Amino acid sequence: MDFQKEKQLVRDFYAALDNATGDAITETMERFCAPAFLWRGYHPFHEQTDPKAVADVFWKPLHGALGKLQRRMDVFMAGRNAIDGGQSTWVVSMGHLMGLFDAPWLGIPPTGKMAFLRYCAFHRVEADKITETAMFFDIPHLMMQAGLQPFPPQTAAHLVQPGPMTHDGLLFDEQPALEGEKTLKAIDFMVKDISNWQSKLSLEDELRRSWNEDMIWWGPAGIGATYTIERYAKQHSGPFRAGFEERKFNGHVAKIAEGHFGGFFGWPNLTLKPSGGFMGFPATGKAGDMRVIDIYRRDGDKLTENWVFIDLLHFWNQQGLDVLGRLKTVPHK
Known part of the structure; x- marks a missing residue:
């Protein structure tokens, strides 16, 4: 299976969502996601169980904080789930959500400068709808960009992380x-x-x-x-x-x-x-x-x-x- 249909659905979803504001965010979520949508997110969002809830608690506040939001993908791929014996198809993307940090988010003070929210999302696609999403994002890294220190000094380095050294992680086309x-x-x-x-x-x-x-x-x-x-x-x-x-x-x-x-x-x-x-x-x-x-x-x-x-x-x-x-x-x- 080439997964091209599922990939295109997620790409269309991103194109609509990243350019939406206000109620259009809710409309986009409801258009692309199933009514019984399950969304698993980073603390403090945890599980949300319908598209409107995800729009209200996550996407609308994030768009309000990071103005002119831009998705900068480094990896995009799809495949059959090896955990359920290949019964489900998932589309995955990874990169950064970049914007102008002009309003507070989750109590993190704005900087008035560019900010990067590192993310990765797994989307389960069934019958032309996204039925599940797991989306993790590095909130402590955003806090560090705002001058905060959420944890003691770390053992390694943390930067705005680049994508693959080979620059070939966007698998929009069919792969062997x-x-x-x-x-x-x-x-x-x-x-x-x-x-x-x-x-x-x-x-x-x-x-x-x-x-x-x-x-x-x-x-x-x-x-x-x-x-x-x-x-x-x-x-x-x-x-x-x-x-x-x-x-x-x-x-x-x-x-x-x-x-x-x-x-x-x-x-x-x-x-x-x-x-x-x-x-x-x-x-x-x-x-x-x-x-x-x-x-x-x-x-x-x-x-x-x-x-x-x-x-x-x-x-x-x-x-x-x-x-x-x-x-x-x-x-x-």
Whole structure:
């Protein structure tokens, strides 16, 4: 299957939504999305269950805050969901929503300058309608652009993250099926291999089984991005493993691959109990859920780039830290 019909539907949806204002946003959501639409979003939005609710609680306020909103996509792909045996088709896009930050959003003070909201969205398409969406966006990164520090200093770097080094992530045209199968195989090998946390190999050698030496892990604000296996082990993978004494994998809702790109999301992917030190926070003794989107680029037989979206606001809120709530008590200039 070439997924061209589903891709075009999502592209038409984006074209209408990104240029809409006011009630036209609601009309666009209702025109492209099914009445029983399920939308899964980053904290504090969580689940919304009809198109109008998504327009009212998310898109209208965002358009009001980021004027002249522009979608800058870096990855666009589609595929059959490997989790449900290929029964559903999902279209995925990733990039930034850019605009002029001229009004407050979620208590974040405006800057009057360009701002970038990093996002990734999975859309399930059925019978010419979008029936489900999982959309994660890096709110802490937007806070950092406004001069705020939502978390302690991170172990890696966080920038306005670029798309694939190869600049070929917009898969608007049909892709060879074999390439998608290779990408899915590489993702599955990595997920299975990483679950063996008691490996006798060094962390770096374990990672080399799945990743190319010049890998880049584009992590969320609060953790940061890191380059090469050695630095990834030092700046994220090692601290992550050391920071949680109990880890439970809950599975994924959708997983697809097309061409050299693929990814998945869960709701939640992981349930973890902090044992102290991760992201600079002490142990809490409380289990918390991590909702994660991962997007991958394969080079050869291994993975080489990984864009990661983690709902850290939700996770730390479960630990007793209300990052957005603190904005209400902090005066801004």
